[in-house]
Amino acid sequence: METTNMSYAKNTFGAFGLAAALLMPVTVLAEEASAQSLSKKPVTLVVAFGAGSGSDVVARVIAEPLSKQLGTPVIIENRPGAVGQIGLQQVRRSVPDRHTLLFGEAGILAIYPLAKKPAPFNPLKDFVHISFIGETGLTWLVPAQRGYKSVKDYVARQQGHDKTMLLSVALANDVATSLFADLAGFKYEPIAVRSAGDVVPLIASGDAEGVFVSNAFAAAQIAGGRLIGLMQTGDFRSKILPDVPTAAEAGFPRVIAPMWFSLAAPAGTPGAIVEQLNKAINNALQDSVVRQKLEGLGVAPAGSSVDSMHKRLAKDLSDWGPVVEKSDVRVP
Helix, strand or coil, X not given: CHHHHHHHHHHHHHHHHHHHHHHHHXXXXXXXXXXXXXXXXXXXXXXXXXXXXXXXXXXXXXXXXXXXXXXCCEEEEECCCHHHHHHHHHXXXXXXXXXXXXEEEHHHHHHHHHHCCCCCCCCCCCEEEEEEEEECCEEEEEEHHHCCCCHHHHHHHHCCCCCEEEEECCHHHHHHHHHHHXXXXXXEEEEECCCHHHHHHHHHCCCCCCEEEEHHHHHHHHHHCCEEEEEEXXXXXXXXXXXXXXXXXXXXXXXXXXXXEEEEEECXXXXXXXXXXXXXXXXXXXXXXXXXXXXXXXXXXXXXXXXXXXXXXXXXXXXXXXXXXXXXXXXX
């Protein structure tokens, strides 16, 4: 009886083993064929912020070379609203077949899940993080009419006020603002703005006393003369803002901000497609024209492996957890 059972088990295993052996190459071939068959279908790259935003501008630089690498159109779709969650959730719920991708950024992937309780998604499990794209800094813009000479001068004046009116534009920016105010020892009231276009009139008029914005946006506004930059986050001065001191040079080395961009796909995207996308975006970032355009926007381009991007996000979530918890930044 024992021999019969063993024989049955052996034969059963053999049958399943043969089936598995036959199915494995078919599965691999099917996955590869799937990646190839999608090569002519358009890709929608969802940007979770409006046209003209920092994410939008960088995404449009990336779209054309990515399209060339994939051999298919890459169409930008702006889906602003709910602090980036409308666009993010659209991608999260989409079919994981490469046709819908997320233009990721630190605020919606690394800060939002920390500032919203309970978090409506798991950034490490709900997405495949294809590659890092690049990082930039933030610049503290203030009204030129006030005549601020330095960050030290700015802080001294704000400490004399009961409350300073500052702009709230995006999560990563808001965390940097909260960190700055806390370290400088002044109180502030945030004024939420809907778009980048609202920033200039509010600051230039003096209705608000400061805001952290992307280096590229800051450079354009400083050139206009109505606003001035007092400091920028990052270890080095941006090439497009050579006259604006770093936060460390200004006496606030702990004022930092996670400001990076990435490419992500819905969880469950097949490995062959993930590999194809990773290769495509990394090749695109090696193009000298693309790099020159990104650097002109104050973005330091840098691709990555899927694994290293995943680890970068995990580290940011861990590092920024205590900072966000201590800050006043919350998503209702």
